[in-house]
Amino acid sequence: MSVAILRxxxxxxxxxxxxxxxxxxxxxxxxxxxxxxxxxxxGIVVDVTALDVIDSFVARSLGSIxxxxxxxxxxxxxxxxxxxxxxxxxxxDLDLEPLRTALDLDEALTLLDRRTQxxxxxxx
Amino acid sequence: xxxxxxxxxxxxxxxxxxxxxxRALANSLGFSRTDATLIxxxxxxxxxxxxxxxxxxxxxxxxxxxxxRYGLVIIARDAxxxxxxxxAVLERGYTSRAGLGLGLPGARxxxxxxxxxSELGKGTTVTMTKWRFRDELERLRxxxxxxx
Amino acid sequence: MDFENSGVAQxxxxxxxxxxxxxxxxxxxxxxxxxxxxxxxxxxxxDTRLLRVxxxxxxxxxxxxxxxxxxxxxxxxxxxxxxxxxxxxxxxIIPRGVETHEVLGIVLLLRDVLARALxxxxxxxxxxxxxxxxxxxxxxxxxxxxxxxxxxxERERVIREQQEAIRELSTPVLQxxxxxxxxxxxxVLDSPRAxxxxxxxxxxxxxxxxxxxxxxxxxxxxxxxTVANHLVQAVEASRLMGASAxxxxxxxxxxxxxxDLGVDLSxxxxxxxxxxxxxxxxxxxxxxxxAKGASASEAAG
Ligand SMILES: Nc1ncnc2c1ncn2[C@@H]1O[C@H](COP(=O)(O)OP(=O)(O)OP(=O)(O)O)[C@@H](O)[C@H]1O
Ligand SMILES: [Mg+2]
Numbered sequence: 237m238s239v240a241i242l243r244x245x246x247x248x249x250x251x252x253x254x255x256x257x258x259x260x261x262x263x264x265x266x267x268x269x270x271x272x273x274x275x276x277x278x279g280i281v282v283d284v285t286a287l288d289v290i291d292s293f294v295a296r297s298l299g300s301i302x303x304x305x306x307x308x309x310x311x312x313x314x315x316x317x318x319x320x321x322x323x324x325x326x327x328x329d330l331d332l333e334p335l336r337t338a339l340d341l342d343e344a345l346t347l348l349d350r351r352t353q354x355x356x357x358x359x360x
Numbered sequence: 361x362x363x364x365x366x367x368x369x370x371x372x373x374x375x376x377x378x379x380x381x382x383r384a385l386a387n388s389l390g391f392s393r394t395d396a397t398l399i400x401x402x403x404x405x406x407x408x409x410x411x412x413x414x415x416x417x418x419x420x421x422x423x424x425x426x427x428x429r430y431g432l433v434i435i436a437r438d439a440x441x442x443x444x445x446x447x448a449v450l451e452r453g454y455t456s457r458a459g460l461g462l463g464l465p466g467a468r469x470x471x472x473x474x475x476x477x478s479e480l481g482k483g484t485t486v487t488m489t490k491w492r493f494r495d496e497l498e499r500l501r502x503x504x505x506x507x508x
Numbered sequence: 509m510d511f512e513n514s515g516v517a518q519x520x521x522x523x524x525x526x527x528x529x530x531x532x533x534x535x536x537x538x539x540x541x542x543x544x545x546x547x548x549x550x551x552x553x554x555d556t557r558l559l560r561v562x563x564x565x566x567x568x569x570x571x572x573x574x575x576x577x578x579x580x581x582x583x584x585x586x587x588x589x590x591x592x593x594x595x596x597x598x599x600x601i602i603p604r605g606v607e608t609h610e611v612l613g614i615v616l617l618l619r620d621v622l623a624r625a626l627x628x629x630x631x632x633x634x635x636x637x638x639x640x641x642x643x644x645x646x647x648x649x650x651x652x653x654x655x656x657x658x659x660x661x662e663r664e665r666v667i668r669e670q671q672e673a674i675r676e677l678s679t680p681v682l683q684x685x686x687x688x689x690x691x692x693x694x695x696v697l698d699s700p701r702a703x704x705x706x707x708x709x710x711x712x713x714x715x716x717x718x719x720x721x722x723x724x725x726x727x728x729x730x731x732x733x734t735v736a737n738h739l740v741q742a743v744e745a746s747r748l749m750g751a752s753a754x755x756x757x758x759x760x761x762x763x764x765x766x767x768d769l770g771v772d773l774s775x776x777x778x779x780x781x782x783x784x785x786x787x788x789x790x791x792x793x794x795x796x797x798x799a800k801g802a803s804a805s806e807a808a809g
Contacts, residue, residue, distance in 0.1 A: 255379065258372035258408070288397060289379050291404040292462045315750065319710030320397040322745035327398065328466040329452075332748065339717055339750035394707055497668035500661055504595060 239264050241271065246278040247348060248310075249341070252286050261297045269304045277310050279348035281341060285316030290325055299334040311351050312336060313344040363388075365421040369410045369438075378407045378419050382434065385421050389430045391492050399432060399490050402467040406436035406486045409463055413456070414440020414484065424489070428499075431491045434471075439483040446476045534640060535583045537629065538622065545625055546575050552617045558610045562601070570597060574655075578618060582647055587654045594655045598662035611659040612652070619648040681712035687719040688789050689751075690782075694727030702738035709742060713751045720789040721746055724782045726757030736771040743776050752777065752792060756785035 238253040238260060248271055250264060268280060282298060284290065290298075302312035313336045317325070325332060338344040365385060367378045382403040386396035403419060410417040417438025424431035448454045450468060455461035464486075468474040471488040478484040538545065550571055553559060559567055574597070577590040598611070626644060630637035682690045691709050709721060723742070725731075731739075743753040755778045758766075766773060779785040 255376050257376055288383070289400045289404055291401050291408075292460070292466055293404075293408060296460070317748045317750075318397075319707065319714055319745075319749065320394040322710060322748040323394050323706065323741070324397045324401045324470065325748060326741040326744045327469055328401065328462070329469060330462060330466065332744070335748070337748050337750045339713070339719070343717075343719075343750055392707075495668075497665060497672065500665035500668065503661060504665065 239267075241267065243275060243277075244345075246276075246352065247281060247345065248272065248275065248277045248279070249281045249283065251283040254286055255288065256294075258293055261294055265297050265301050265304075268301055269308075272305050272308050272310050277305075278352045279310055280305050280312040281344045281348070282312065282314050283316045283341060284314055284321075285318070288318065288321065290317070290321050292328065292330055295325060295328075295330045295332065295335070299331075302334045302336070311348055313338050313347055315340050315344045363423050367407075367419045367421075368416070369407050369418055369436075370416040372408065372411050375404055375407045375411070379404050382419075382421055382432075385423060386432055386490075389423055389425075389432055389492065390494075390498075391430075391432070391490070395490060395492065398470040399434070402470040402488060402490075403434055403436075405463040405467040406434070406488070409486075410436060410438045410440070412459070414438035417483075427494075429491050429493050431489050433487065433489045435485060435487050437483065437485040442480040442482055442484055443476065443478040444480060446478050449476065450474075530636075530640065531583070531643070534626070534644065535579060538579050538582070538625075541625065542575060542579075545621060546571055548625075549575070549614075549618050549621045552621060553614055556613060556617065558613045558617075559606060561604050561606060573597075574614075575618070578651060581651050582644075585647075587651060590651065591654055591658050594658035595662050598659045599666070602659075602663055602666050608656070608660055608663065612656045615652040615655045619652055622648070681708055683712075683716050683718075684722075684786065684789075685795075687717060687793060688786075689713065689716060689718045689721045690724060690786075691721060692724045692727065692782075697725075697728050697731065697735045697738075699734050699738065702735050702742075706738060706742040706745060710745055710749060713746060713749050718751050720754065720792050721751050722754045722756055722782065722785040722789050724756045724785065725762070726759075726782065728757075728762070731762050731765060733769040733771065736766050736769060740771060740773070740776065747775075754779055754785045754788055756780065756782045 238256060240251045240253065242249045242251075248268060250268060252264075256264070268282075271277065272280065280301065282301065284298075287294065298312075298314055305312045315338045317337060336347070338347050363385075365381050367374065367381055369375075369378065379400040383396045383400045386399045391399065403421075407419055410419075415438070417436065417440065420433075420435040420437070422433040422435065424433055443449055445454075449461070449464050451461075452465045453461045464476070467486075467488065470490075472491050473487075473489040475487045476484065477487075550564075550567060553567060553571070554564075562570075573593060574590075577593050581587045581590045601611075623641065623644065626640055627637065630640055682692070684690050689709070689712055691705065691712075693705065697705075709723075712718065713721060723739070725739075739755070743755070746753045753776070755776055757780075758778050763778075777788075779788050
């Protein structure tokens with residue numbers, strides 16, 4: 237599939253490599269949900285740099301990755317949303333509330349470190 | 361018109377080329393990167409509706425070149441079950457299935473013009489257009505490059 | 509200005525109402541005598557005090573090229589090459605302050621120099637002279653118009669390009685320190701400009717890896733609901749890219765307008781003035797504790 241999932245410390249890092257079909261998006265969602273349990277991950281980073289469209293379906297799926305992960309004790313951070321994609325998402329008027337975001341992987345890991353160390357105030 | 365593009369939609373996998381073609385066409389018409397993304401996103405929504413609500417259909421993309429504006433017309437049509445209330449589906453939250461009813465209202469916000477024609481049992485055609493204004497500067501630049 | 513429909517810039521000359529042999533003779537004559545005719549032309553240009561910002565060498569080299577293009581255009585009936593040359597020439601001389609009347613002036617001088625030469629050569633045969641001039645004049649006029657229009661269009665393009673550059677410069681996204689940007693918005697905020705600003709801001713966030721952006725709207729006099737929504741969207745889009753936005757300089761008048769318009773400000777972090785906004789930004793970045801005077805307020809957690 238066009239997503240690479242790596243493990244780093246307590247975290248899972250999913251890098252999307254190219255535009256995905258809906259089926260691949262759902263597969264990613266399910267794989268992440270399964271691996272969070274298997275590895276007792278405390279955080280997920282989804283790198284969407286390669287996505288040049290995030291429509292309602294993808295946004296909703298990212299949201300549901302985050303919600304499911306939280307139920308299993310893991311925080312999710314989305315990184316790499318491109319400027320034009322961000323504009324499309326807000327114009328679309330989706331409910332983006334569940335999505336935590338960071339500029340890039342480094343930033344996401346810092347954010348997760350802070351959150352998982354308990355002082356999880358402040359937002360991205 | 362010669363540069364019209366037609367993409368058959370039969371499964372969710374067809375959304376990928378539909379988005380890519382829409383973006384490419386938008387680029388060739390000089391739309392900004394952001395506008396191309398808005399167009400590709402709207403295409404994605406109407407194409408998915410075809411797959412989810414009608415099974416199969418097609419997307420036509422038709423460039424429109426006028427003196428002071430260029431446009432990209434997207435037509436999504438199918439011979440599916442049709443829509444009972446074409447007004448209501450433009451309201452956020454109207455859905456007949458497990459959806460959230462965000463697709464059509466969202467797509468409408470991303471585009472400049474948006475029309476739905478639908479007949480129960482006959483099918484649905486969504487026509488949406490994005491325009492880009494060509495100012496004097498662009499026309500002058502055009503002239504400069506159109507030589508030899 | 510718009511020449512697109514006026515027809516003058518068409519690259520074809522009217523079909524020559526002159527026998528081919530006569531045309532050949534005319535062209536050959538203009539070519540044989542080019543040195544002499546060019547010199548006359550240059551002399552007329554300097555006498556009329558045209559192109560004074562250019563050196564004699566420059567004038568000579570341009571004149572040589574234009575002369576050749578001019579004769580070629582007469583010969584082929586196509587002004588395309590001349591048109592292209594005229595645009596390039598205009599691009600070179602416009603920044604130096606050459607005026608439209610000068611460009612028109614020199615082309616009309618050339619037309620005149622050549623017409624006189626033809627007159628001298630064919631004056632013994634009035635009938636032939638008339639036929640030659642009948643053919644020469646419309647073509648020459650067409651060439652003069654082509655060069656003039658090319659120059660004016662080029663000038664228009666240069667001016668508009670400068671305007672565009674100024675517009676872009678007028679709202680710079682400034683990096684105050686690492687990971688902190690300020691976007692000071694001044695003047696009238698309409699929808700296209702708000703859209704342009706958002707795009708500028710978001711790509712600056714990306715290229716500067718910004719974590720906090722301060723959007724200062726002290727210089728914005730009024731705001732309508734569309735623009736207010738653009739602002740809300742800019743803040744939300746910044747967040748999606750991983751940067752938090754702070755709005756400063758929201759006057760009580762604008763704040764009231766926004767509330768009256770029902771704009772959802774709950775997602776926006778606002779701070780009274782720019783100074784306070786910067787202090788709040790530095791706090792978010794973890795540089796130093798928040799200064800006493802600043803009062804940050806986040807409308808909803
Ligand atoms: N091509 C179509 N054929 C038949 N019905 C359609 C078609 N497109 C949309 N509809 C109807 O319009 C409703 C609204 O569509 P819309 O895309 O806004 O929401 P959705 O598809 O239900 O959910 P979402 O797009 O948020 O996943 C659909 O639930 C469906 O009833
Ligand atoms: Mg839908």
